Amino acid sequence: DAKTTQPPSMDCAEGRAANLPCNHSTISGNEYVYWYRQIHSQGPQYIIHGLKNNETNEMASLIITEDRKSSTLILPHATLRDTAVYYCIVQRSNDYKLSFGAGTTVTVRA
Amino acid sequence: GAGVSQSPSNKVTEKGKDVELRCDPISGHTALYWYRQSLGQGLEFLIYFQGNSAPDKSGLPSDRFSAERTGGSVSTLTIQRTQQEDSAVYLCASSAGLHRTGNTIYFGEGSWLTVV
Numbered sequence: 001d002a003k004t005t006q007p008p009s010m011d012c013a014e015g016r017a018a019n020l021p022c023n024h025s026t027i028s029g030n031e032y033v034y035w036y037r038q039i040h041s042q043g044p045q046y047i048i049h050g051l052k053n054n055e056t057n058e059m060a061s062l063i064i065t066e067d068r069k070s071s072t073l074i075l076p077h078a079t080l081r082d083t084a085v086y087y088c089i090v091q092r093s094n095d096y097k098l099s100f101g102a103g104t105t106v107t108v109r110a
Numbered sequence: 111g112a113g114v115s116q117s118p119s120n121k122v123t124e125k126g127k128d129v130e131l132r133c134d135p136i137s138g139h140t141a142l143y144w145y146r147q148s149l150g151q152g153l154e155f156l157i158y159f160q161g162n163s164a165p166d167k168s169g170l171p172s173d174r175f176s177a178e179r180t181g182g183s184v185s186t187l188t189i190q191r192t193q194q195e196d197s198a199v200y201l202c203a204s205s206a207g208l209h210r211t212g213n214t215i216y217f218g219e220g221s222w223l224t225v226v
Contacts, residue, residue: 032212043114043201043217044153051212094208096143097155097169098215 004088009105012082018075020104022088025069033064034091035073036100037084044087044100047073078108112136114218116202122224123192131187131221133202141205142185143215144177145169146198153201159185160207192225199223 005023012018024033034049048055048062050071055062061074075082087103115134123129135142144156155169159179170176174192179185189196199220205213 034214043199043203043220046214046216049212049214091213093212096141096158096166096205096208096213096215098145098153100152 004090004101006086006088006101006104008102009107012075012078012106012108014080014108014110015077018078018082018106018108020073020075020086020088020106021070022073023070024088024090027068027090028092031090031092033062033068033071034089035060035062035086036089037082037086038100038103039081039084045084047086049091078106080108080110082106083108114202114204114216116200116218116221118221119219120222120224122226125194125225126191128188128190129192129223131189131200131202131223133185133187133218135183135185135202135204136216138206139204139216140182140207141213142179143203143205144185144187145201145203145217147201147220148198156187189223192223194225197223197225 032049032051035047036044038044048060050062050064064071085103085105087100117132142159145153157177158166161182162179174190177187199222201217201220203215203217205215
């Protein structure tokens with residue numbers, strides 16, 4: 001499976017957009033980009049996923065580069081409750097043995 | 111239900127006792143998974159159910175661990191003769207199943223197990 005690279009941490013001001021980068025330069029054509037987050041002491045929470053096209057839902061937007069080697073998760077208006085570890089993974093449609101790397105620890109500050 | 115529900119949320123047990131952890135997946139989800147996460151560690155896959163059958167039990171760490179799923183819905187993870195190294199958060203997850211448009215997995219809040 002392709003691996004992902006994320007910055008270890010980032011700060012964001014409350015109310016501002018948070019842009020979280022992820023590199024997945026060895027992604028295969030049949031692998032999706034998934035984002036999850038884990039707030040302290042809670043189970044992982046699905047955020048969004050995509051294959052080629054940009055995606056948007058009520059939580060976030062996902063921008064995938066044309067070559068699919070990198071992506072950016074955008075939290076449009078960060079709140080204090082968005083403070084969490086964010087994980088970017090690549091996953092085939094029949095994958096279920098999820099493996100999270102270190103992720104990006106996002107701290108939203110008032 | 112609206113999300114994956116797990117019980118108990120917290121369990122403290124004495125070494126050597128058996129424990130049962132319950133999972134109620136999202137309604138209609140045919141696939142169910144158990145993972146565990148030790149303090150500061152990553153996810154560890156335990157078992158995958160499709161319907162009531164378990165095509166992949168490869169992650170169960172020992173024969174003290176077993177799981178079953180009945181009626182294609184609720185699942186129970188049983189740990190016999192618990193050991194201190196079993197202390198972890200046990201996460202249940204479910205998905206609509208493996209299909210070509212992706213397999214989005216939704217997690218419960220976990221059952222925190224402490225073996226003393």
